[in-house]
Amino acid sequence: xxxxxxxxxxxxSVRTLHHYDAIGLLTPAETTESGYRIYSGDDLETLQxxxxxxxxxxxxxxxxxxxxxxxxxxxxxxxxxRNMLLKKRGQLDQMIQTxxxxxxxxxxxxxxxxxxxxxxxxxxxxxxxxxxxxxxGDKAVDESNAKMRSLSKDGKKAYGAExxxxxxxxxxxxxEVPESDVAxxxxxxxxxxxxxxxxxxxxxxxxxxxxxxxxERFTKNIDQFGEGLSVFMRDAMAxxxxxxxx
Amino acid sequence: xxxxxxxxxxxxSVRTLHHYDAIGLLTPAETTESGYRIYSGDDLETLQxxxxxxxxxxxxxxxxxxxxxxxxxxxxxxxxxRNMLLKKRGQLDQMIQTxxxxxxxxxxxxxxxxxxxxxxxxxxxxxxxxxxxxxxGDKAVDESNAKMRSLSKDGKKAYGAExxxxxxxxxxxxxEVPESDVAxxxxxxxxxxxxxxxxxxxxxxxxxxxxxxxxERFTKNIDQFGEGLSVFMRDAMAxxxxxxxx
DNA sequence: GTTGACTCTAACGTTACGTAATAGTTTATT
DNA sequence: AATAAACTATTACGTAACGTTAGAGTCAAC
Numbered sequence: 001x002x003x004x005x006x007x008x009x010x011x012x013s014v015r016t017l018h019h020y021d022a023i024g025l026l027t028p029a030e031t032t033e034s035g036y037r038i039y040s041g042d043d044l045e046t047l048q049x050x051x052x053x054x055x056x057x058x059x060x061x062x063x064x065x066x067x068x069x070x071x072x073x074x075x076x077x078x079x080x081x082r083n084m085l086l087k088k089r090g091q092l093d094q095m096i097q098t099x100x101x102x103x104x105x106x107x108x109x110x111x112x113x114x115x116x117x118x119x120x121x122x123x124x125x126x127x128x129x130x131x132x133x134x135x136x137g138d139k140a141v142d143e144s145n146a147k148m149r150s151l152s153k154d155g156k157k158a159y160g161a162e163x164x165x166x167x168x169x170x171x172x173x174x175x176e177v178p179e180s181d182v183a184x185x186x187x188x189x190x191x192x193x194x195x196x197x198x199x200x201x202x203x204x205x206x207x208x209x210x211x212x213x214x215x216e217r218f219t220k221n222i223d224q225f226g227e228g229l230s231v232f233m234r235d236a237m238a239x240x241x242x243x244x245x246x
Numbered sequence: 247x248x249x250x251x252x253x254x255x256x257x258x259s260v261r262t263l264h265h266y267d268a269i270g271l272l273t274p275a276e277t278t279e280s281g282y283r284i285y286s287g288d289d290l291e292t293l294q295x296x297x298x299x300x301x302x303x304x305x306x307x308x309x310x311x312x313x314x315x316x317x318x319x320x321x322x323x324x325x326x327x328r329n330m331l332l333k334k335r336g337q338l339d340q341m342i343q344t345x346x347x348x349x350x351x352x353x354x355x356x357x358x359x360x361x362x363x364x365x366x367x368x369x370x371x372x373x374x375x376x377x378x379x380x381x382x383g384d385k386a387v388d389e390s391n392a393k394m395r396s397l398s399k400d401g402k403k404a405y406g407a408e409x410x411x412x413x414x415x416x417x418x419x420x421x422e423v424p425e426s427d428v429a430x431x432x433x434x435x436x437x438x439x440x441x442x443x444x445x446x447x448x449x450x451x452x453x454x455x456x457x458x459x460x461x462e463r464f465t466k467n468i469d470q471f472g473e474g475l476s477v478f479m480r481d482a483m484a485x486x487x488x489x490x491x492x
Numbered sequence: 493g494t495t496g497a498c499t500c501t502a503a504c505g506t507t508a509c510g511t512a513a514t515a516g517t518t519t520a521t522t
Numbered sequence: 523a524a525t526a527a528a529c530t531a532t533t534a535c536g537t538a539a540c541g542t543t544a545g546a547g548t549c550a551a552c
Binding site: 280 | 529530532
């Protein structure tokens with residue numbers, strides 16, 4: 001069998017097989033004169049073993065040793081690894097406890113200072129920040145983030161209220177217009193927001209609108225629209241706001 | 247405070263501080279004209295935060311985002327991360343169970359089919375085969391492999407038993423003699439084995455011993471001894487056995 | 493014989509630093 | 523002040539397990 005067959009059969013990538021060959025973990029039984037790797041039935045069995053141990057989080061180095069060793073070694077390795085896993089689980093429990101405590105602690109804090117916590121800019125886990133950085137450059141993103149942080153409490157709150165409105169609008173779009181119109185409707189929400197803020201040049205808006213329409217993610221399907229756009233858009237708006245407002 | 251002070255204070259390396267500076271995670275408040283990093287009290291607090299999240303296994307990228315965010319973000323991050331940890335723990339439990347099952351299974355299997363299952367020479371995936379080929383030539387290796395495969399089941403079993411003994415001896419060496427003596431002790435194990443087999447010329451042994459001592463891998467440190475030698479030695483022995491026995 | 497599907501070998505990118513290597517700076521000692 | 527010791531800085535390669543191009547050759551079908 002050739003690489004792709006094997007890869008598809010067991011559900012790994014061709015690259016992975018190449019890699020295993022490169023590190024000598026699984027060298028195919030034969031190779032054609034043109035250099036194609038041909039895997040035998042035995043190779044497949046070995047591969048199963050490898051994947052089994054990989055599933056258990058063994059490093060490839062160890063797997064290599066294990067499959068090259070008599071059976072008793074495997075059992076020993078399993079037991080050792082089991083102990084490692086138990087230890088790991090203990091550590092996880094520790095970490096979870098620590099987090100719980102911290103959250104409790106913070107909760108107390110929040111009740112005390114409640115007021116400012118409420119708004120909810122979550123630029124921190126923005127999965128599109130990377131994309132935004134590539135689109136607009138690091139400086140723009142960093143500056144925007146900094147500006148966000150430096151907003152007054154009232155400023156944040158106001159901004160947050162705006163976003164809440166947008167979120168509501170976006171949410172309703174998803175349920176109230178046919179899929180094909182989602183993009184247009186989304187643009188409208190956006191447009192309205194920009195108008196409301198009132199300090200964007202028309203050019204800036206055009207750029208945003210075009211970008212939005214161009215982006216596959218936003219026109220492909222509704223789920224992605226909701227998931228991707230709301231975050232990405234917020235980011236984009238913030239950055240544009242930072243750049244273009246006078 | 248300068249780097250080393252900080253590093254020693256919180257128990258991390260200078261390199262780590264350099265790294266955090268390089269990736270923009272913690273940039274010291276000021277630097278002297280000569281380029282020395284000077285950390286402020288605020289920097290130390292931030293560092294504490296960083297180390298806290300690091301303790302919880304957050305990737306630095308996320309930590310960077312988190313410490314750049316208002317407090318409520320941190321809570322959300324904590325909750326998200328907590329969920330991740332719970333999932334991880336679930337996976338660990340799965341893995342442990344799988345291992346337990348496998349061990350049980352193997353136990354049964356060994357009892358059932360004991361005979362051939364137990365030996366298991368897999369020279370086909372021997373990572374040192376290439377090296378062996380270079381050292382001793384392809385023909386020797388191929389012949390040896392062929393011979394291995396052609397052994398009767400009892401023959402394999404006997405051979406396997408020998409190797410089991412060697413493995414045990416090697417394993418004990420690693421724990422029972424000082425590092426400096428590992429090489430010597432390893433040679434002794436080897437020597438004993440050869441004597442037991444009883445069909446090696448003294449010359450063959452000399453060659454083996456010398457090769458063994460010459461090889462960096464075997465004298466450099468204990469870990470490598472254990473990792474490399476046990477496999478390599480097995481190979482070397484088989485080949486020498488093939489060549490020199492009469 | 494040309495296309496499409498597949499294969500090969502590089503070689504860089506990723507995480508969080510460890511580990512030199514080389515060179516300049518500050519502090520302590522003589 | 524001269525010298526040594528201790529410290530600091532900046533590259534830059536190495537690690538684990540592949541993902542991801544990129545460029546080029548191969549095989550089977552039409």
